Amino acid sequence: MIGVNELANMIDHTLLKADATKVEFERLCKEADEYGFKMVAINSYPVAMCRKFLKDSKVHVGVAIGFPLGQTTIKTKISEIEEAIQNGADEIDYVINIGKLKEGDIEYLREEMEAIVTLSRENDIISKVILENCYLTDEEKIAVCKIAKEVKPDFVKTSTGFGTGGATVEDVALMKKIVGDAVKVKAAGGIRDVETALQMIKAGAERLGTSSGIKIIEEYKNFKESSSDVASI
Template sequence: MTFQLSVTELANMVDHTLLKADAQKAGFEKLCQEADEYGFKMVAINSAPVALCSELLKESPVHVGAAIGFPLGQTTIAAKVFEVADAIKNGADEIDYVINIGELKEGNLAYIEQEMKKIVAACQANNVLSKVILENCYLTNEEKIAVCEIAKRVKPDFVKTSTGFGTGGATIADVKLMKETVGAEVKIKAAGGIRDFATAKAMVEAGAERLGTSSGIKIINEYKSFVKEA
């Protein structure tokens, strides 16, 4: 299969990520500058630096994405909804939230659906994109399918493979499984362990339409070399 995306199109699928606990102002300034320079879709950050990044990117088409309930998902629905509202107030125009993995493992699908409905509704009311993080490394295929089937009903913009902080990241098998389940109803974001162009290409070919990575610059530079040599 020939990879059809241009360098610009691939860059516009990248969520440029800085989610480290010790991240500081200079790091966020660099992140935003790089995202604008390379034409990445979004900067993926925790909710505290949203106002800073929103100000830094106010003249740029790059989106500001807040990670909610991150990375464990073990906060209440009310806390997550509050964090979503606070992030949006501070300038976030995309939200990536982590589901309550424990409730899913307990088989409490009604809780997962209620959580998703409330967060997606809060995003839709503000014209903000919503992404649901499953953290697949902890889930059975049946559990992954169950969340994706809920997503088909609730209609967030994306379902996402991983936080990058679990015991494993995105896999081709998971991206394919998620895409097969949601079909055209919801898009797929692959994140976690995407560190080179070969991996990024494989994720896109499996069905991912966004890539969460801190290696976006390396990926794009590798693709530029690949295109030049082709």
């Protein structure tokens, strides 16, 4: 059974709402440090602020790029990433241009991914590619994952959490089947309890994006204690 600390270190502690304030970002960072979450997931503006809050912590600062629609140019996404890196980001989660995928313009998606992954590698930061699966057919999901298997971002990710649907076990399993060991899978969107979190991990997810990380960890502590009690009877 996975340990509590190991599970916590798979969680990206998320605050992406439009009306988030400095007080909330400070609390987010304190919670992430206290629980040992892998990353705080935020928009571009508060990156420098959160880096200061986490200056003595192992918690990463992750920034959402082209968020949540993906409908910005490659140049704009690159500029946003460059500024985020200057402000202290060490992970990026970018949304693909979903419209281009719908048009069947696979070369555009490859160009976008190669540009962003190259920049990320040059700056030694982790890159994640958000597919936003709720808008995609299985064939489209497979097409992006095949590009990722070749270009090798660190992760492919199911969702922004702002679309019409979030992560599903089926999508995680499909994505993992295509990328294999070449790329990791992050599940995000709608992961609000420990049961769902464990299902995603069993399906192949190695990161979880959620604003319910504390609830999940506290539930898991109780789950492990209950399991131990049963095992000792």
